[in-house]
Amino acid sequence: xxxxxxxxxxxxxxxxxxxxxxxxxxxxxxxxxxxxxxxxxxxxxxxxxxxxxxxxxxxxxxxxxxxxxxxxxxxxxxxxxxxxxxxxxxxxxxxxxxxxxxxxxxxxxxxxxxxxxxxxxxxxxxxxxxxxxxxxxxxxxxxxxxxxxxxxxxxxxxxxxxxxxxxxxxxxxxxxxxxxxxxxxxxxxxxxxxxxxxxxxxxxxxxxxxxxxxxxxxxxxxxxxxxxxxxxxxxxxxxxxxxxxxxxxxxxxxxxxxxxxxxxxxxxxxxxxxxxxxxxxxxxxxxxxxxxxxxxxxxxxxxxxxxxxxxxxxxxxxxxxxxxxxxxxxxxx
Amino acid sequence: xxxxxxxxxxxxxxxxxxxxxxxxxxxxxxxxxxxxxxxxxxxxxxxxxxxxxxxxxxxxxxxxxxxxxxxxxxxxxxxxxxxxxxxxxxxxxxxxxxxxxxxxxxxxxxxxxxxxxxxxxxxxxxxxxxxxxxxxxxxxxxxxxxxxxxxxxxxxxxxxxxxxxxxxxxxxxxxxxxxxxxxxxxxxxxxxxxxxxxxxxxxxxxxxxxxxxxxxxxxxxxxxxxxxxxxxxxxxxxxxxxxxxxxxxxxxxxxxxxxxxxxxxxxxxxxxxxxxxxxxxxxxxxxxxxxxxxxxxxxxxxxxxxxxxxxxxxxxxxxxxxxxxxxxxxxxxxxxxxxxxxxxxxxxxxxxxxxxxxxxxxxxxxxxxxxxxxxxxxxxxxxxxxxxxxxxxxxxxxxxxxxxxxxxxxxxxxxxxxxxxxxxxxxxxxxxxxxxxxxxxxxxxxxxxxxxxxxxxxxxxxxxxxxxxxxxxxxxxxxxxxxxxxxxxxxxxxxx
Numbered sequence: 004x005x006x007x008x009x010x011x012x013x014x015x016x017x018x019x020x021x022x023x024x025x026x027x028x029x030x031x032x033x034x035x036x037x038x039x040x041x042x043x044x045x046x047x048x049x050x051x052x053x054x055x056x057x058x059x060x061x062x063x064x065x066x067x068x069x070x071x072x073x074x075x076x077x078x079x080x081x082x083x084x085x086x087x088x089x090x091x092x093x094x095x096x097x098x099x100x101x102x103x104x105x106x107x108x109x110x111x112x113x114x115x116x117x118x119x120x121x122x123x124x125x126x127x128x129x130x131x132x133x134x135x136x137x138x139x140x141x142x143x144x145x146x147x148x149x150x151x152x153x154x155x156x157x158x159x160x161x162x163x164x165x166x167x168x169x170x171x172x173x174x175x176x177x178x179x180x181x182x183x184x185x186x187x188x189x190x191x192x193x194x195x196x197x198x199x200x201x202x203x204x205x206x207x208x209x210x211x212x213x214x215x216x217x218x219x220x221x222x223x224x225x226x227x228x229x230x231x232x233x234x235x236x237x238x239x240x241x242x243x244x245x246x247x248x249x250x251x252x253x254x255x256x257x258x259x260x261x262x263x264x265x266x267x268x269x270x271x272x273x274x275x276x277x278x279x280x281x282x283x284x285x286x287x288x289x290x291x292x293x294x295x296x297x298x299x300x301x302x303x304x305x306x307x308x309x310x311x312x313x314x315x316x317x318x319x320x321x322x323x324x325x326x327x328x329x330x331x332x333x334x335x336x
Numbered sequence: 337x338x339x340x341x342x343x344x345x346x347x348x349x350x351x352x353x354x355x356x357x358x359x360x361x362x363x364x365x366x367x368x369x370x371x372x373x374x375x376x377x378x379x380x381x382x383x384x385x386x387x388x389x390x391x392x393x394x395x396x397x398x399x400x401x402x403x404x405x406x407x408x409x410x411x412x413x414x415x416x417x418x419x420x421x422x423x424x425x426x427x428x429x430x431x432x433x434x435x436x437x438x439x440x441x442x443x444x445x446x447x448x449x450x451x452x453x454x455x456x457x458x459x460x461x462x463x464x465x466x467x468x469x470x471x472x473x474x475x476x477x478x479x480x481x482x483x484x485x486x487x488x489x490x491x492x493x494x495x496x497x498x499x500x501x502x503x504x505x506x507x508x509x510x511x512x513x514x515x516x517x518x519x520x521x522x523x524x525x526x527x528x529x530x531x532x533x534x535x536x537x538x539x540x541x542x543x544x545x546x547x548x549x550x551x552x553x554x555x556x557x558x559x560x561x562x563x564x565x566x567x568x569x570x571x572x573x574x575x576x577x578x579x580x581x582x583x584x585x586x587x588x589x590x591x592x593x594x595x596x597x598x599x600x601x602x603x604x605x606x607x608x609x610x611x612x613x614x615x616x617x618x619x620x621x622x623x624x625x626x627x628x629x630x631x632x633x634x635x636x637x638x639x640x641x642x643x644x645x646x647x648x649x650x651x652x653x654x655x656x657x658x659x660x661x662x663x664x665x666x667x668x669x670x671x672x673x674x675x676x677x678x679x680x681x682x683x684x685x686x687x688x689x690x691x692x693x694x695x696x697x698x699x700x701x702x703x704x705x706x707x708x709x710x711x712x713x714x715x716x717x718x719x720x721x722x723x724x725x726x727x728x729x730x731x732x733x734x735x736x737x738x739x740x741x742x743x744x745x746x747x748x749x750x751x752x753x754x755x756x757x758x759x760x761x762x763x764x765x766x767x768x769x770x771x772x773x774x775x776x777x778x779x780x781x782x783x784x785x786x787x788x789x790x791x792x793x794x795x796x797x798x799x800x801x802x803x804x805x806x807x808x809x810x811x812x813x814x815x816x817x818x819x820x821x822x823x824x825x826x827x828x829x830x831x832x
Contacts, residue, residue: 053375054379054663055657059379083740084532084534084535084742089532089534120523120529122529122531123524163791170519171519171520193788199656199657203600203654203656207474207475207476210789223677226677298670
């Protein structure tokens, strides 16, 4: 059977369009050239999460700036899975030539290992660090009609508090669990898949309180739809200056999400310096500062050594606190 | 109402008109390609929006989102490739119509239904958004649990073959939904220590494999037995009789889609399924469904478009993004210095009404574009299977890869392709499996969240008005026919 030219054209267009679009997702990186002339090709930044989340948006903001600084394309590729562990393991085995880098979450190294099975655990030592990026804080909120204003009010309620979190193995879960245990408040953890469903459930009073990322809930706080009870940062944050920290209220709970830039282990020093400098210059731009403010992110643009210190500190502290209080984030076996 | 009229002023600015057009064209194109969804596309285009006026940017991004719904129909009908969970139901009758040479009818009805569903939903959004948003908040985990249970039970009735086989397929779908990390304890379930399975299986490889690849493999075998010629493409446009037949389905689908679309997480899928089931139940000859009933395409296509539109309500009125695409629009607005929240309508009326009103226009543009495109796309069916099949396979594999940029997913789609082939060979339909898979994970999470909220007492489901009503209705629907059957049997016995 013959088919007309038109049909052939339709098919060719369809196929070439799909090839083209698929190509956008995985642009080839050419890594030829010797020392000193890095970068000669595109630098791929992978994200261990789907498009739309904070890590994705931060990666895209940095990719934009780094691309301009280094004069190359910086395509962003989403590789969601296992809280980012899938992407981390891929980066770990990538060629350490500076053409594949990624923003990673501290929680993957400090909190997730406390909740998931051993094969999903990723180690910080398997990466070269390029520097810190920013801190994303958590806030404990309650519906306006509930009358709760502080953590002490929850204790006075004298009932089992149902608290929504952004999921198992997240900072939101850890911060809530530590707070309620320290305060001696009987409470039930109700995990949701991210901040939006947790916030929806809270607005509908399906749960008594919820812990979500500040950026996800700040508009509801401003609109007086929800009451912030505490932030879990070490000090008050500029986005919610009137909200006391959990620490101020007498609970030793300091939990936040923290993101940093990583490359595969063994990346040459000069390449690392170039990347770190390009990132630093990006952080200094007004566009990037505006981005941070819009998403309620506090910049912590520190050196790789300090990143390691911050992460090690968190990991040890969390584990110690959980052991001491007898809390388990993981499945009870 | 002033804001509403000013909104049209915003939309009718030439620049915004152009962005609306660009958005819907891109949306329609990526909708045609299975796999690459609106979320990934918007993520890629995000940097472009930084330099654009906020209203224009969101008009374009919104266009991509609802335009993709139009495009998704085309592959579902022509190639049996549903790119999204909400177009799975369309495949049942859409592909059957295409096989009878009536692909034009199916696509035409889908375009008209999509237009009407979308428009009705925008009218609903215009008039009722704040009310609907506050009602949606009453939907907590227990209500989701009841609704998704309702959905899973409906799944068994949508098929056309044996009930038992549909139930078995749905059971398999529910089992597949349990793969991955337990959302509540972090324990790995059926992951075989593979990180690729840690988050469970994505919908796309399952649907593409069972429907698309399975069909191709099956046809390969069939062709050994008989010479297969592609069906002649009879009429390009639906006849007046078709339209009359689809009228009711489009009306009911619009309402069902609007209402269920407000619910984030599974709302669109559920609405297409419910709309289809309603039509099948109302039909005088329900056995026509699955064999090329025009209403079987009209109902789900109308409903999923209406749902796509009403899924904007949580974002625009509460500032809560209902899905990944909405989250990206949320991000795009933040960059522009506009924080979507409960005060969006009062603080930025031009944006609020501009975006809503652009959807009226976008839907008209999509309808106008669809008419000539239907004619072009149906010609694909004139291509010999020997040429079309490998191209479809290529598009499928590429599409699956783009979802998470993982080669693993390509292997997964092949596995499900073989399963799809075996199912077809032994008379099992993939629809119940895929739908149960989608609704199963919603149901599991909702049930377990509910039980945590109720302190472990299942009686809680019946003490809440909405979940209680749904569950009681379910019991009546399930128990009544069983009782009736018993009574009839007894009577028959008495007669003997």
